[in-house]
Amino acid sequence: MRFDVAAYKLRTPQSVQEALAWMAAEPGALRPLAGGTDLMVLLAAGKLPGGQFVNLWPLRELRTIEVTSDSVTLGALTTYSDVQAHPVLQQEFPMLVEAARQTGGWAIQNRGTLGGNIGNASPAADSPPALLCYDAELELRSAQGSRWLPYHGFHTGYRQTLLRPDEIIARLRLPRRRGQRLHCYRKVGPRQAQAISKVCFAGCADLEDGRLVSVRIALGGVAPTVVRCPETEHILAAATSPAALDEAAARASLSRQMAPIDDIRSTARYRRRVAENLLGQFVAVLRLHPGWATP
Template identity: 55%
Template structure:
C-alpha cells in the first residue's frame, strides 16, 4: 500500500554547514536523504516511518574520490557507478568494485551511495563486507566537528550504529596497503542480478611462504550486522590453508555467525554457504 505523500516533507540545504545546523538545531527530526534507493522502496511499500528529510544528494562537500599517496578517500555520496568506473579502485580494491557492480540495477547504482549503504545499516548490504576487509575508516561530521573512526565496530546491533542524531557520514578512507593481498568476493543472491544477497563474503589475505600472515574475513546476511569474523581470522593467522585448517576454520566460523530464516532464505542454507565460501577462499589462498 502506497504512502500518503503529502504528509512527507523534504528540504534541500544550500551547503553542508546548513545541513549540519539543521540537524544540530532539531536533533533527530530530519532524516538525511542521499540517493534514496532504500527510502523510496519503503515509501512505495507504505512503510517509511520518518516524515521529514534533508536532501543531501547535491552537497558538493560529500562528493568525489580523492587519491593520496597513502589513501583513497571516498566522499559519502560516491555512487556505485563511480566506484565501478574508478581505475585505482579497480586495481587496488577489487572487492569494492565487485560489490558495487553486483548491487541492484544500473538505476540503483547511479543513485545509491556508499555513505547511504553504511547509514542504512542493512545486514544484507553488499559493500560493507568489502569495506571491512579493507580496514576502512569513516569520517563523521557534525556542527561540533569531525572525527575519524574504524568502520569495524561502527555497526553495533541490528540497524544500530555509532552515529548520533546530529551527525552525518562525511567520507570513507581506505589505506592503500592491500594491493598484494589475495582477495575474494562472492555475493550469493536470489538471482544473478537485481537481487538482495542471501550470503555475501569478502576475504583478503597476505600470504608469506604459503602461510597466512594476515587476513580479513567479512560477511553479510549472516548476523544482525555485517560481520568481521575476527575469531576465524585469529585462528587462521600464521597457518597454512591446509584441509585440516580449512575444516577447523569452517567450524570456527559456524560459531561466529548467527544466520536466521527469512523470506529470502533459511538459516541452515546461510550457515552452510557461508562455510563453503570460506573454504572456497582458503582453497584459493592455497593455490
C-alpha cells in the same frame, strides 16, 4: 498509493554546513536522504514514517574520491557507478568494485551511495563486507566537528549504528596497501542480478616474503549486522604454509561467529552452510596463491 506525500518534507541545503546546522537545531528531526534507493522503497510500501528529510544528494563536496599515497578517501555520496569507474579502486580494492557491480541494476548504481548503504545499516548490504575487509574508517560529521571511527564496530545491532542524530556519514577512508594481496568476494543472491544477498562473503589475505601476514574475513546476511570474523582470521593467519591452512577449524570457527535466521528470503541452515562453503572456496584459492614461499 500507500503514502501521503504531504506527510514528508524534504529540505535541500546549499552546503554540508547548512545541513549540519539544520540537524543541530532540531536533533533527531531530520533524516538524511542520499541516493534514496532504500528510502523510496519504504515510501512506496507505505512504511516510511513521515517527517523531515535533509536532501544531501546535490552536495557535490560529498561526492569526491581523493587518492593519496596511503589512502583513498571517498565522499559518502560516492555512487556504485563512481566506484566501478575508478582505476585505483579497480586495482587495489576489487571487492568493493565487485560489490558495487552486483548491487541492483544501472539505475540503482547511479543513485545508490556508499554512505547511504552504510547508514541504512542492512545486514544484507553488499558493500560493507568488502569495506570491513579493507579496514575502512568513517568520518562522522556534525555541526560540532568531525570524528573518525573504524568502520568495524560501527554497526551495534540490527539497524543500529554509532551515528548520532545530528551527524551524517561524510567520508570513508580506505588505507592502501602495497604488496601481494588476495581478494575473494562472492555474493550469493537468489538470482544472477537485481537481488538481495542471502549470504555475502568477503575475504582478503596479505602475503609478505612468502608468508601470510594477515587475513580478513567479513560476512553479510548471517547475523543482525555485517560481521568481521576475527577468530577465523586468526586460525588461517597462523598457517605458515598452504598445507597448514586448517580449513576444518576455520569452518567450525566461522559457524560460531554467525547467527543466521530463517526469513522469507532463505533459511538459517542454508545461510550457515553456504557461508562455510564460501570460506572453503577462499581457503582453496589462498592455498593456490603464488605468493607463498616455495619450501
